[in-house]
Amino acid sequence: MIYYLILIGMTIMGSVAALFLKKASQFTCLKQLILNINLYIGGVLYFLSALLNIYLLHFLEYSIVLPLTSITYIWTMILSYLVFKEKITIKKIIGLALIFAGVILITVL
Structure with a gap:
């Protein structure tokens, strides 16, 4: 069970990492990117x-x-909604529901 909790933590960490890289992508020159703490x-x-x-x-x-x-x-998707105010569409909800269903099937079967 502990390994599944670690896995959830790993996925959250990956998503937060992508959030910081998205913030780092808002640069106008290469020097700005290299000096951007979000990149690191x-x-x-x-x-x-x-x-x-x-x-x-x-x-x-x-x-x-x-x-x-x-x-x-x-x-x-949760972070993009909370941080970047991106819209959550019905297509996104259906996609996430299918992902969640797949996760349940894989862990249960």
């Missing part, structure tokens, strides 16, 4: 997320870990 925070979070992924692969099956990383899309 996002990179470190992605790196830590990758380390957790490797750790989990030691204990869980590959056919479980990789599909469950799709949970990242759920956190990403």
